[in-house]
Amino acid sequence: MAKRIEISGLHAYYGAVHAIEDISMTVEPRSVTAFIGPSGCGKSTFLRTLNRMHEVIPGARVEGKVMLDDEDLYGSDVDPVAVRRVVGMVFQRPNPFPTMSIYDNVAAGLKLNGVRRKSQLDEIVERSLKGANLWNEVKDRLSRPGAGLSGGQQQRLCIARAIAVQPQVLLMDEPCSALDPISTLAIEDLIAELKSQYTIVIVTHNMQQAARVSDRTAFFNIAGTGKPGKLIEIDDTSKIFTNPSEKATEDYITGRFG
Amino acid sequence: MTSEIDVGQRTDTAGNGRAGGRRMSTGRLGDQIFAHSARGSGVVLLAIMAAIAVFLIWRAVPALRANEANFLTEQEWNPNATPPVFGIAQLAFGTLMSSFLALLMATPVAIGIALFISFYAPRRLASGLGYLVDLLAAVPSIVYGLWGLHYFGTKMDDVGRFLNDYFSWIPLFGGDSVGGRSLLTASVILAIMILPIISSITREVFLQVPTANVEAALALGATRWETIRMAVLPFGRSGMISAAMLGLGRALGETIAVAMVLSTASGISIHILKDGGNTIAANIANSFAEAGETGRGALIASGLVLFVITLIVNMGARAIVARRKEFV
Ligand SMILES: Nc1ncnc2c1ncn2[C@@H]1O[C@H](COP(=O)(O)OP(=O)(O)O)[C@@H](O)[C@H]1O
Ligand SMILES: [Mg+2]
Numbered sequence: 001m002a003k004r005i006e007i008s009g010l011h012a013y014y015g016a017v018h019a020i021e022d023i024s025m026t027v028e029p030r031s032v033t034a035f036i037g038p039s040g041c042g043k044s045t046f047l048r049t050l051n052r053m054h055e056v057i058p059g060a061r062v063e064g065k066v067m068l069d070d071e072d073l074y075g076s077d078v079d080p081v082a083v084r085r086v087v088g089m090v091f092q093r094p095n096p097f098p099t100m101s102i103y104d105n106v107a108a109g110l111k112l113n114g115v116r117r118k119s120q121l122d123e124i125v126e127r128s129l130k131g132a133n134l135w136n137e138v139k140d141r142l143s144r145p146g147a148g149l150s151g152g153q154q155q156r157l158c159i160a161r162a163i164a165v166q167p168q169v170l171l172m173d174e175p176c177s178a179l180d181p182i183s184t185l186a187i188e189d190l191i192a193e194l195k196s197q198y199t200i201v202i203v204t205h206n207m208q209q210a211a212r213v214s215d216r217t218a219f220f221n222i223a224g225t226g227k228p229g230k231l232i233e234i235d236d237t238s239k240i241f242t243n244p245s246e247k248a249t250e251d252y253i254t255g256r257f258g
Numbered sequence: 259m260t261s262e263i264d265v266g267q268r269t270d271t272a273g274n275g276r277a278g279g280r281r282m283s284t285g286r287l288g289d290q291i292f293a294h295s296a297r298g299s300g301v302v303l304l305a306i307m308a309a310i311a312v313f314l315i316w317r318a319v320p321a322l323r324a325n326e327a328n329f330l331t332e333q334e335w336n337p338n339a340t341p342p343v344f345g346i347a348q349l350a351f352g353t354l355m356s357s358f359l360a361l362l363m364a365t366p367v368a369i370g371i372a373l374f375i376s377f378y379a380p381r382r383l384a385s386g387l388g389y390l391v392d393l394l395a396a397v398p399s400i401v402y403g404l405w406g407l408h409y410f411g412t413k414m415d416d417v418g419r420f421l422n423d424y425f426s427w428i429p430l431f432g433g434d435s436v437g438g439r440s441l442l443t444a445s446v447i448l449a450i451m452i453l454p455i456i457s458s459i460t461r462e463v464f465l466q467v468p469t470a471n472v473e474a475a476l477a478l479g480a481t482r483w484e485t486i487r488m489a490v491l492p493f494g495r496s497g498m499i500s501a502a503m504l505g506l507g508r509a510l511g512e513t514i515a516v517a518m519v520l521s522t523a524s525g526i527s528i529h530i531l532k533d534g535g536n537t538i539a540a541n542i543a544n545s546f547a548e549a550g551e552t553g554r555g556a557l558i559a560s561g562l563v564l565f566v567i568t569l570i571v572n573m574g575a576r577a578i579v580a581r582r583k584e585f586v
Binding site for chain 2 (some may be wrong): 086
């Protein structure tokens with residue numbers, strides 16, 4: 001189910017602003033790849049090019065190639081809606097649908113895919129909430145609003161919503177940055193469990209987190225304000241944090257800048 | 259004289275003392291001025307409303323006393339006859355019928371326009387279209403009345419005949435003496451008149467939908483329409499209900515356009531294609547000038563009924579909005 005992502009020569013623009021420049025890398029299936037780098041270097045932008053969410057911003061466009069196994073996500077006959085159904089996303093701020101119950105939040109994507117049978121929905125909702133380590137906390141109040149949960153619970157609800165449709169890739173943009181340490185730990189544990197089934201890409205500001213959860217780490221940097229962000233290097237996480245090839249990476253992870 | 263000065267000084271000292279005691283809470287004086295003026299305007303508003311209500315009731319009661327018929331159930335409106343015979347039944351029916359029909363026609367169209375402008379139209383077209391719809395609100399109602407009477411009504415004559423010929427099995431479209439000066443014509447004109455307010459408020463509501471929710475739906479692989487159904491419409495639900503109620507309020511109270519279009523004929527009839535029908539507001543506009551003492555009192559009484567109807571409609575809308583408060 002999990003798929004390999006191969007990116008080559010990728011550029012992203014916001015109108016006339018060149019946000020990221022010429023990125024090429026491979027993301028391995030059933031592994032966690034972390035993106036680190038200073039603010040504004042284009043980590044979120046790059047992540048959003050991987051499920052074609054970048055282009056929903058007016059004026060935004062992408063050049064280059066993203067292959068999901070052997071399918072080009074930016075092929076002329078590819079429907080972005082179809083891409084987003086196989087590449088799931090969890091956002092920086094938990095964003096459950098405020099008008100929906102916990103149950104309906106998890107079932108939202110399933111209904112899009114035409115799952116209508118109550119028994120089937122029940123089963124997948126339960127499985128997804130269990131997968132997101134949230135089931136025990138919410139099983140007695142599935143019909144309550146999702147927005148009534150704590151921040152950490154809401155983020156796990158969003159993860160449950162994303163995995164309910166069994167995507168091939170799961171993208172996470174700083175999923176813990178709005179959460180307390182306990183909730184952060186819960187989500188990191190969850191990521192470790194999920195990687196046996198999914199290709200996971202996580203943007204994080206927190207280098208300890210990258211070191212804890214990821215197998216591969218990509219370091220992005222920006223030459224100066226107004227310049228496009230670039231990929232400096234991508235390597236095994238242990239190598240990046242002990243013996244990076246690039247001086248800029250070493251400076252960043254040792255806290256000398258950024 | 260002395261005591262006044264004394265009071266003034268005391269207040270002053272008290273004020274100073276408080277300011278001295280709580281240096282930290284800056285802007286305290288501003289807070290107080292604001293609180294008092296807000297409370298003051300609230301009281302004044304209530305007082306004005308109470309005064310209006312008292313005046314209206316005071317004027318209405320003698321006419322209601324003189325009335326030979328039951329004001330609530332009588333269909334005729336002859337307050338100037340001797341003895342006076344008048345009742346609100348037909349007028350209230352015509353008011354509610356035309357307004358609800360107008361709402362029924364206007365709301366889906368208005369929401370459709372708002373959706374198109376907010377989510378589908380290219381940006382340049384969107385702003386032009388929005389402007390055009392808002393312009394509909396700037397047309398004076400007398401113009402709608404003239405247009406309805408001399409142009410649109412004659413077209414509706416044919417439409418009415420067509421509906422009557424083929425759909426008379428639907429009770430609303432049954433009956434005879436079908437014509438262009440019918441409740442349906444009035445309803446369509448009312449619908450056009452309330453369209454802009456519903457549409458522009460709905461657009462405002464759509465602007466409030468958090469991007470995060472829209473992106474959540476898109477990222478799940480929702481199409482544009484699915485995104486609207488998932489994130490936009492549920493979020494905008496209470497706002498759209500409020501918009502519709504504002505429109506309904508306008509339709510209930512619309513006077514001159516309806517008064518010009520309808521050819522007054524008496525009797526409650528659900529046959530909306532028939533010439534005739536009347537509404538409370540239109541009746542007031544038509545009859546006030548030539549009404550006598552009792553006639554004016556009777557019209558004022560009918561105005562009070564309109565006020566109560568509007569109040570009930572608004573409370574109903576609030577109840578609907580409040581029912582799902584838990585979910586936004
Ligand atoms: N919606 C947008 N419109 C215009 N520019 C944007 C937008 N979002 C991000 N940018 C710009 O793109 C660059 C990369 O931003 P982002 O991808 O959010 O960086 P990061 O996630 O690494 O902090 C920044 O210079 C930022 O100002
Ligand atoms: Mg970011």
